[in-house]
Amino acid sequence: DTAVSQTPKYLVTQMGNDKSIKCEQNLGHDTMYWYKQDSKKFLKIMFSYNNKELIINETVPNRFSPKSPDKAHLNLHINSLELGDSAVYFCASSTLRLAGALLAKNIQYFGAGTRLSVL
Amino acid sequence: AQTVTQSQPEMSVQEAETVTLSCTYDTSESDYYLFWYKQPPSRQMILVIRQEAYKQQNATENRFSVNFQKAAKSFSLKISDSQLGDAAMYFCAYRSADSGAGSYQLTFGKGTKLSVIP
Numbered sequence: 001d002t003a004v005s006q007t008p009k010y011l012v013t014q015m016g017n018d019k020s021i022k023c024e025q026n027l028g029h030d031t032m033y034w035y036k037q038d039s040k041k042f043l044k045i046m047f048s049y050n051n052k053e054l055i056i057n058e059t060v061p062n063r064f065s066p067k068s069p070d071k072a073h074l075n076l077h078i079n080s081l082e083l084g085d086s087a088v089y090f091c092a093s094s095t096l097r098l099a100g101a102l103l104a105k106n107i108q109y110f111g112a113g114t115r116l117s118v119l
Numbered sequence: 120a121q122t123v124t125q126s127q128p129e130m131s132v133q134e135a136e137t138v139t140l141s142c143t144y145d146t147s148e149s150d151y152y153l154f155w156y157k158q159p160p161s162r163q164m165i166l167v168i169r170q171e172a173y174k175q176q177n178a179t180e181n182r183f184s185v186n187f188q189k190a191a192k193s194f195s196l197k198i199s200d201s202q203l204g205d206a207a208m209y210f211c212a213y214r215s216a217d218s219g220a221g222s223y224q225l226t227f228g229k230g231t232k233l234s235v236i237p
Binding site: 003031035040041042045056092107108109110113 | 154156158161162163164165166169208210215223224225226227229234
């Protein structure tokens with residue numbers, strides 16, 4: 001079973017469109033994240049949600065809006081897509097509490113990434 | 120703000136040999152966590168090993184071990200008996216242990232691309 005799953009894996013779209021990337025985790029974690037990996041492979045935090053509450057919002061354009069309907073989901077909606085938004089977007093989750101023998105706190109588990117290409 | 124530096128953009132190692140990837144970081148905090156993540160061509164981010172700053176003992180996971188030098192703020196990854204499947208991008212990452220916003224994010228280095236030569 002996939003622990004952190006994000007869909008779609010690939011997203012090709014035109015400039016100006018609005019798109020969403022979905023993320024779900026089945027680990028019982030209370031914290032979820034979105035990271036952006038640019039063309040040079042640099043990974044940077046975008047958002048962090050803890051118990052559905054926004055904790056971190058880095059200097060990301062307000063065209064990006066995360067939505068957390070519940071603790072297991074953190075979706076990323078992007079309005080008016082621009083060429084510079086092309087990147088790989090990773091969802092991750094973690095817990096600050098011990099969640100069982102197989103999981104260790106403070107470790108972030110990542111999804112497989114979504115490659116967004118804006119044409 | 121914390122920074123993580125990986126000074127080797129690319130490294131290569133002969134199969135079955137040992138390679139060490141470097142990582143240094145800058146922080147004013149005394150308690151934190153350090154991680155090495157692996158990203159193979161499949162793009163998946165896979166945790167390789169982690170280290171708590173308060174532990175003096177270096178972490179080890181099978182063929183992977185770290186050399187954690189807290190005073191020098193250095194956290195290198197050693198891969199022994201390298202295998203073809205070890206070829207990937209390796210990212211060093213830092214996470215604060217405080218209770219504030221810093222504990223909710225990983226700060227990554229720019230990565231080291233490791234090639235394994237058969």
